[in-house]
Amino acid sequence: MRFTPEQTHAIERRKGDMLLDAGAGSGKTTVLVERFARAVVEDNIDVGAILTITFTEKAAAELRERIRTRLRAVSDDSAAHATEGAWISTIHGFCARVLRTHALTAGLDPNFTVLDEHEANELQNAALDAALTELARVEEGADLIAAYGPRALRSAITDTYGELRARGQLRPQLPTSAQVDHARLTGARSAERCRAELLQLAAAVSRELAAVAEPGKQVQQAIAAMDRVRRVLAGGVPWPGELDRIKLPGGTANALRTETCGDYRATLEELRVLAAQDHALAMLDTLDVLLRGYGERYAQLKRERSGLDFEDLELMAREVLKRKDIGRRYRERFARVMVDEMQDTNRVQLELIDLIAGVDLFMVGDAQQSIYGFRHADVELFEQRGQKLAQIGARSSLQTNFRSRAEILTAINAAFSWALGDNFRPLLPSPQEQSTVRTQQEPLV
Numbered sequence: 001m002r003f004t005p006e007q008t009h010a011i012e013r014r015k016g017d018m019l020l021d022a023g024a025g026s027g028k029t030t031v032l033v034e035r036f037a038r039a040v041v042e043d044n045i046d047v048g049a050i051l052t053i054t055f056t057e058k059a060a061a062e063l064r065e066r067i068r069t070r071l072r073a074v075s076d077d078s079a080a081h082a083t084e085g086a087w088i089s090t091i092h093g094f095c096a097r098v099l100r101t102h103a104l105t106a107g108l109d110p111n112f113t114v115l116d117e118h119e120a121n122e123l124q125n126a127a128l129d130a131a132l133t134e135l136a137r138v139e140e141g142a143d144l145i146a147a148y149g150p151r152a153l154r155s156a157i158t159d160t161y162g163e164l165r166a167r168g169q170l171r172p173q174l175p176t177s178a179q180v181d182h183a184r185l186t187g188a189r190s191a192e193r194c195r196a197e198l199l200q201l202a203a204a205v206s207r208e209l210a211a212v213a214e215p216g217k218q219v220q221q222a223i224a225a226m227d228r229v230r231r232v233l234a235g236g237v238p239w240p241g242e243l244d245r246i247k248l249p250g251g252t253a254n255a256l257r258t259e260t261c262g263d264y265r266a267t268l269e270e271l272r273v274l275a276a277q278d279h280a281l282a283m284l285d286t287l288d289v290l291l292r293g294y295g296e297r298y299a300q301l302k303r304e305r306s307g308l309d310f311e312d313l314e315l316m317a318r319e320v321l322k323r324k325d326i327g328r329r330y331r332e333r334f335a336r337v338m339v340d341e342m343q344d345t346n347r348v349q350l351e352l353i354d355l356i357a358g359v360d361l362f363m364v365g366d367a368q369q370s371i372y373g374f375r376h377a378d379v380e381l382f383e384q385r386g387q388k389l390a391q392i393g394a395r396s397s398l399q400t401n402f403r404s405r406a407e408i409l410t411a412i413n414a415a416f417s418w419a420l421g422d423n424f425r426p427l428l429p430s431p432q433e434q435s436t437v438r439t440q441q442e443p444l445v
């Protein structure tokens, strides 16, 4: 295999951090494998002193095989053999290894089991059932369940819980309504004040309409709507939907196009927004009770089985590695840290990588392949990191695509540049492909 000049650059520049951000099938993992081999052969680094991380079990097994094959080709058998126990794994595999070694420090049973997605889901469902049953016993809880529907509420809670843990919260909780209210009301009007103003405006509109000599149908409808205002607003801030009953009809009648009518309509819409926020706010504390109730039960069910889910692995390994003595030991142990599929990292995983990486961190990824938000991945973080490294000339890209035929690439480029606009990076076919396409097309020209 002949490396392209871009690949050669990314392979040979092994001092300092570097991010290789390139499209699908452009030979990124090939570069990572080659850097591993050169680190062993040219830089005399032990196979055991290189940490390589990727994001699925399948990718990790493939990567180990590719590294072994390459080492066998360029080095002696012992280096290839050493890949057996090497640190080539998923981030969760790495975390589990760290936690087994430091189980005591982490306060864990060293024989903990790692729950797969299916097992974790079962426990989550049981925890959620119990938390919802408990919540339904109090009035606000029953209201919340009725308002959202159990199914929407279930996914809202598990998604929020997962997202907050991926952002690093050990015991997820929502902001209190008081905190949100305080932030929201800085400079904004309260729904209560808006309601009082609407009552006054309704009275003014009523006075204007009462003076109309021969009220038409629309004006009569408007008078009826204004008569309902007191009742609708009597019990405090109403639900947004109730405000439909006190809308002024549009219409062409001059009496409905006065300044007072305009003010009434604007204030009504403002109240609709504020009322929605107010009711959501009232639910926030109840949602938090549900979220925490769920979290506690889920944690308890895991404890009973000595089971850890993927987020536990990450969060607990992070705590262990944050300890200065332990963190330093890992940073000293790994001369090189390499991460494939970096676009799939979330905040906690990135923190973990930074905790173990010393100076020469090599990251590979493709922002365009992260549109699915794998496991709360946060592609923004990847982009930010890329921008920072670009400023010091430590970001590279690869333009050639080795996997696909030129015609397919042309179609893909057209489709995606339309869908993704300026963010899209077109793929180029490999030199061999370019020449095949030319030969195939020649008779046609």
Ligand SMILES: Nc1ncnc2c1ncn2[C@@H]1O[C@H](COP(=O)(O)OP(=O)(O)OP(=O)(O)O)[C@@H](O)[C@H]1O
Pocket (backbone or CB within 6 Å): 001, 002, 003, 004, 007, 023, 024, 025, 026, 027, 028, 029, 030, 031, 366, 402, 403
């Ligand atoms: N310089 C090269 N010449 C010929 N083939 C190459 C070259 N570099 C990589 N390839 C081949 O291209 C294919 C894709 O390479 P690789 O898996 O490294 O790409 P990738 O960018 O990591 O892909 P993905 O985005 O799917 O992770 C592989 O079959 C690889 O052997």
Ligand SMILES: [Mg+2]
Pocket (backbone or CB within 6 Å): 028, 029, 030, 340
């Ligand atoms: Mg790859």
